[in-house]
Amino acid sequence: MTDPLDDDPFLWLEDIRDPEALAWARGRTDETEASFSAPELAARLKTILDDPDRVVVPSRHGEWMYDLWRDAANPRGLWRRASRTSFLAGSPDWDVLLDIDALGREESTPWAFAGAAHAPRGTDRALVFLSPDGGDAHVVREFDLAARSFVAGRPFMLDADKSHAAWIDADTLLVGTALEGGATTDSGYPRSARVWTRGTQLAASSPVVEADQSDVSVFVGVDHTDGRSTAIASIAHDFFHTERYVWRGGDAPAHLAVPDDAHTNVHGDLVAVRTTTDWKVGDTIHLGGTLLVGPLETVTNGDGSSLVPVFTPTDTAVLEDWSWTRTRLVLTVLENVRSRILSLDPADGWSATELQTGLDTDDILTVDVVTADADEDDELFLLARGFLTPQTLIATDAATPAPRVIDQAPAVFDATNLATTQHWAVSADGTRVPYFQVAPRALEGPAAVLLSGYGGFEVSRLPEYATIQGPAWLEAGGVFVVANIRGGGEFGPAWHLAALRENRHRAYEDFVAVARDLVARGVTTPERVGCHGGSNGGLLVGNMLTQFPDDFGAIACGVPLLDMRRYTRLSAGASWIAEYGDPDDPADWEFIRTFSPYHLIDPAHSYPPSLFYAATSDDRVGPVQARKMAARLLDETDAEVHYLEQDEGGHAASIDNAAKAALQAVIHAFFTDALVRRPGAGD
Template sequence: MTSTTDQRPGATPDDEFLWLEDIYGDSPLEWVRAENAVTERLLVTGEFQEMERDVLEVLDSTDRIPMVSKRGEHFYNFWRDEAHPKGLWRRTGWDSYNSAHTEWEVLLDLDALSADEGIEWVWGGAMFLRPAEGAPYRHALIALSPDGGDARRFREFDVVSRTFVAGGFDIPAAKSRISWAGPDALHVATDFGPGSITSSSYPRTVRTVRRGGSLDDAELYFEIPEDHMMAVVMRDQTPGFERDIAIDTIDFYSSRTHLRRDNAWVQLDVPDDVNVSLHRQWLTLRPRTDWAVDGTVFTAGSLLGIDLDSFLAGSRALTTLFQPNAQTSLQSWSWTRDYLLVNLLNDVSSEIRILEPSRQWRMETLDACPPLHSVDAFAVDDEDDDAGNDYWLLASGFLTPTTLLRGTVGGTHTPVKASPSFFNDDQFTVEQHFAVSKDGTRVPYFQVAATDLVLDGENPTLLSGYGGFEHAMTPAYSGVIGRGWLERTTAAGRHGVYVLANIRGGGEYGPAWHRAALHANRHRAYEDFAAIAEDLVTRGVTRPDLLGCTGRSNGGLLVGNMLTHYPHLFGAISCGVPLLDMRRYTKLSAGYSWIAEYGDPDKPEEWEYVQTFSPYHQLRPGVGYPRTLIWTATSDDRVGPVQARKMAARMKALGIGNVWFHEALEGGHAGASDNRQAARMHVMSHEFVWKALNGGL
């Protein structure tokens, strides 16, 4: 059977599988359950269940680092384990947290709450109201998702009484963005009814909700055009610098920042593609393209600083705080009270710099970053009188369990917590290699393999990547990959090899690395990934029938293009929560918001190139496709499950017999809403690829 899809822009698609787009329809869900049963009969064996237990042991381990956020005198943490699959929100003091046996005060038990209310709540975070001077933190907005999706309900919680506030704020589940506007008001961006949602399915209006009032009574505070992506207003609660900041997010890479001054919004005079950040009196700016200011050109990916009041008064005496080069890019920055922490990547290894604005931005490099590792520095609590210049360091490597350290600018940093080793990491070695893409670009990748790896092409290898949205793929310790892939051995005793690609479209080398694979140039990301696959074969690590690839979300689109354009390079493909139907992606879930990344298929000139990387439209009968698992989640309201459904259905209709499908009936875009679901998701992907490469299918 061949595709009958009408590919003309603007035409109603003659798509034989449109019926699968009814996410909760009886017929589509009946199809899903039937496909799930086929896949589970194939994969869920005794060996699978044993591996699932091993992975769940990692995810549920009580020895993991409980990451915390400091508010006042307390350190807050959200925690899941075997006894608490939905999770606990809890807190402790510094002395207890810094000890070997932390004692926690439980504030909210989500398992108990879910049982009491008959809703399977999934934690979405907490946002505190800053108390009056001298008073303790008490009130927080708790975000809870009813199904693991992006839509969340916000409820006011009292951490002293450990109860939801009777008659307090309670904003119904939606894709909301909320900020405290004061002790008795919220700035709420949510679904207020017709006309309040953008084409991207996010709020386009922000209204002020008063205590005791309703959404219907809320006063309009800020709004954006319907074809922009999202509106949000944030309240900066820093003492002495209280202010409202409104952001009109036009698309993923363009936005306009406004300050509330004299009861009116004042837009900051910077190009739409400049990232804006405020800290006390400082304005920091990161241009995504070269920016000419008064005869000076500031390079894309640089970081610039200026006093905010001076900028608003017309000064453009910008100071360059970081200047990128061919190897080094800016990833993030964080302010302590008096210093700026700058996180960089140098050929995808971390580097951290500390800048002091009071001394003409004097800079020093923090000596805490071993090569081929990821280390992130961020403030502990910039508003703390005694610890305002303290910072966390979170360090990790493929074979180095994550360590959390705490330091003070100008002093030393000391270990606080360390994760245990979850697999025999001393048996393996990390290497970085560079492949040469089709256009001559050198593309880095990490290889994690047995120390005694034999380069004869006989090693089962899993290649993972993403390549989109300027997201950098960096080294990180994973007990799941260690147990689920690296420690596995073939009948001949060969360990699995794991490879992480740093292809264009990502952010490993800054905005230019990302822009290189946008729109009509999307195939550069796929050419990079294919070049790495070929390099692995050329170097003798593996051969095509022993090489699998995996990706999720935009990474699912990546491996979908490996399936349709490079089927000869792979023996198996695991495609998770993917974009695949690029003709209709803008009409599905939050897809409209990604036009800046991929292009608009409703414009004829853009559909001309978009269709070339739309796997759903690139399938052809008679092609020898590798074994493929396509997996998703019903409650994913970001990408949605329908593209995965339709791709699997079309492959089967084309007579492609080596495709399997699985859909978790809960879990959101992450594919899982608790550790048990996450363990099944990870093991299903790894088990499928392992069996496909080693003759088990």
């Protein structure tokens, strides 16, 4: 096989803004949009996404609740805040801080809001992050919340790059940026974290930590618990191994003496550590997935023996996340991929109380802690939802639980005769793999099935309200399935590690096992199974197309990795070597080539219809791999191949509700055509 680094006829498509490459993408996009035009569905989805009655999922900062609100009149959004009292009363007194659409018109830049970082208590300022095209690169501007305007005199400002910034105090930031001599890593992220004082030149500030060019990035954060600022600067050597340092001014930062593959969180004088692999401390072995808590001071002095395990995983129960309130540590636990929220009391030996939602439903729910203010009180806001249960915002208390529904989104499709069930497939090596199925209660196969998955980076796929799939797929009698394959985090770090690098094939074997289990159960037939994935999930379904084409009737592949020989040389690809391996290492390439869809294309094979989509502005994966895959399939095979590329939107592939609705309408029209309407697909 010819090495594409030397001889790849589609390398010209890697020049993202080259006029010829853009013309190719535009021509293919026009054909795709014409073939799968679904204006009524697009209009309906946009109306749903713009619904003024949808739930606001806020962030809390002291006595204020913040939100970015998008609707038909404000497609880029209104950044706003309301008092906590009015929000809890169900009648928030929203005060618009920044109109993103108006700002874009004023500055002739189509800004997308990329978040905000609030100054410590007592300073009504925030850093506002704005992306010029929806990509990861963004500008940083200081904002006066009381005046509702950007700060004019000696503000903190950064031009567009993939920066990180956090407040140390009202006049000091900890920043990770490549600007003003900061330089970038091979992955395109900042190499240094620096303390920046108001009124000084950023280039004159000294680094707190500095990464090597071969590292992934530096990251920054500041903990303000109890009014004391503790800066945290991290050097990510790869995606899963990070050195962390704490700094409280003065001398050099102190190294946090925990395993580099652990996840950590500083909370005042405490540190929480979640292990990834087993950690031996003295004579004690803490299993991977264990959460330990102890004094920050002893850990920075190199003594991990003072850490106390507050959660230990089992075969079925794993830690998904954790949050602090004033007096409690709140855990989000997955028990066989079902959510539980536990409130731990450190004053009572870390005793646990399970927090309830108060919802009466037989649907399988995902419940997350969406906001808490550890400096204020024990109040928590939980977000509960299931495939058939609209988002429901619940206020409760971590110390004295009393759940109260604050708001629930209206249903956007009729779920009366639908049910969510959990099933288990058996993978090639005998591992049982769970999946969720949303289908009519009285299902009569074979039905058209839309199967989704991810399987990477320890990301869990949990039930989410079917805002898109409900109106676009379920209402028409389709079945929607989410597979919880290895590579994800549904059963803790071990579930992820099981499909890493040379074991990547396990994720793909898991996914096709689910597709085959659906057939074996009589739910469907292979020609009526479609699969859809994005990013790492795009790599997943790209491998379904090239390795298991007979098991699927159609494949939609979004913002994907596909050329695994060159992925480290494209956009942020070098940052994922720990997940996939290094293709420039001959030993690694021997296993990477087995899951590189671009190199698995065989002109002698028949492939199901496929749709590839991307965004020109995607600066994380980029559109080039989707372009090349579609071009090569069109050139070398007889396959039916469609391609769609939007300009804005970055890695999300759509920048506002209208663009998202239009993209989803095309995707579902493609699946409806391939799996439902075509001869041989059934009536």
